[in-house]
Amino acid sequence: MLIHPMPDPIAFSLGPLAVRWYGLMYLLAFVMFIALGRVRLRQPHVAAAGWKAEDLDDMLFYGVLGVVIGGRLGEVLFYHPAYYFSHPLEIFAVWKGGMSFHGGFLGVMAAMWLWGRKAGRPLMEVMDFIAPLVPLGYAAGRIGNFINAELPGRVADASLPWAMKWPGVDHLVHPSPIYQALVDGVLLFIILWLFARKPRPRLAVSGMFSLLYGCARFFTEYFRTPDYEVHIGSLTISAGQMLSIPMIVLGLILLLTAYNKRRRYARNPT
Numbered sequence: 083m084l085i086h087p088m089p090d091p092i093a094f095s096l097g098p099l100a101v102r103w104y105g106l107m108y109l110l111a112f113v114m115f116i117a118l119g120r121v122r123l124r125q126p127h128v129a130a131a132g133w134k135a136e137d138l139d140d141m142l143f144y145g146v147l148g149v150v151i152g153g154r155l156g157e158v159l160f161y162h163p164a165y166y167f168s169h170p171l172e173i174f175a176v177w178k179g180g181m182s183f184h185g186g187f188l189g190v191m192a193a194m195w196l197w198g199r200k201a202g203r204p205l206m207e208v209m210d211f212i213a214p215l216v217p218l219g220y221a222a223g224r225i226g227n228f229i230n231a232e233l234p235g236r237v238a239d240a241s242l243p244w245a246m247k248w249p250g251v252d253h254l255v256h257p258s259p260i261y262q263a264l265v266d267g268v269l270l271f272i273i274l275w276l277f278a279r280k281p282r283p284r285l286a287v288s289g290m291f292s293l294l295y296g297c298a299r300f301f302t303e304y305f306r307t308p309d310y311e312v313h314i315g316s317l318t319i320s321a322g323q324m325l326s327i328p329m330i331v332l333g334l335i336l337l338l339t340a341y342n343k344r345r346r347y348a349r350n351p352t
Contacts, residue, residue, distance in 0.1 A: 084243075084244055084245065084246045086247060086248050089229050091103055091230050093106055103226060103230075104226040104227075106226075108222070108226065111218070112146060112219070115212075115215045115216075115219055116138060118218065119138040120138065122214065125279060128211065140201070141208070144193040145190055145212070147193055148186070148189035148194070149181075149189060149190060150176065150181075150189075152182075152193075153183070153185050154173065154176055154180070154181060154182075154185070155182075156184050156185010156189070157180045158173055160185060160321065161309045161310075162309070180232075183223075184329075191209065194212065207284060209287075210282070210285070210287040213287050214271070214274045214275045214277075214278045216291070217295075218267060220267045221263040221264070224259045224262045224263035225259070225260075228259040231248065232259070233258055233262075233307070234255045234306075234307050235248075235305045236256055236305055237255060239254075242254075256306070261302050261305050262306070266295060266299050269298070270291075273294060274290060274294060277290055278290075283343060284343075285336040285339055285340035286340040289334070289336025290333065292330070293333025295333075296328075296329030296331075299322060299329075300323050300326045300330070303320045303326070306322065308321055309322070
């Protein structure tokens with residue numbers, strides 16, 4: 083059995099200002115976006131498409147707005163609408179945690195569409211570029227959830243070596259934020275980065291990200307205490323699984339479209 087280390091959610095204080103680990107994890111995510119993006123800019127097929135460091139810096143500004151606004155609105159609307167509509171000022175308390183990946187995903191898509199209009203690049207070309215830069219940032223966010231003792235897992239058998247005593251929970255649980263950081267984050271990053279190192283048809287990298295994340299999240303949700311569950315006949319799925327199904331479908335559609343277009347072009351290049 084492990085015991086949640088319960089680190090202080092406040093990393094350090096500067097006078098009356100308390101800097102929280104949760105916020106620092108998001109800062110780390112944005113730093114990794116820039117660092118990985120600069121590596122990606124050096125890949126020959128990316129450089130040949132005319133991507134520049136200035137584009138990366140500009141996209142980060144738009145992306146931060148998309149992540150924060152979309153992620154928070156997703157948490158409010160997808161998971162706890164009754165609570166937040168009863169406590170509207172809590173909507174703005176992002177430093178306490180509570181960010182939805184699916185909401186952040188939609189927020190980033192909207193932000194990248196706006197940036198793409200200004201830069202003259204189609205949305206899916208932009209998404210293909212940034213998709214491999216996202217998973218490690220997601221992993222950092224899940225570590226922030228763990229530090230905040232958010233998102234406890236489902237009941238775990240005491241024989242499981244990493245079954246964890248969670249703050250405020252009277253039984254052992256799976257440390258689900260760690261599972262999601264490793265599977266939805268690190269493992270997804272490795273697969274997607276390797277896939278995107280070679281030239282791919284437009285939509286393929288975005289499609290692979292959507293498909294892999296949707297499948298990974300659907301799996302890791304089995305170890306996380308659901309915010310709520312939906313019953314469809316004899317099938318029970320959690321809120322996170324329900325929101326991941328459209329991502330799986332979208333990923334399949336994008337991949338099929340990408341490779342069907344390439345086959346048609348190969349047969350008839352004119």
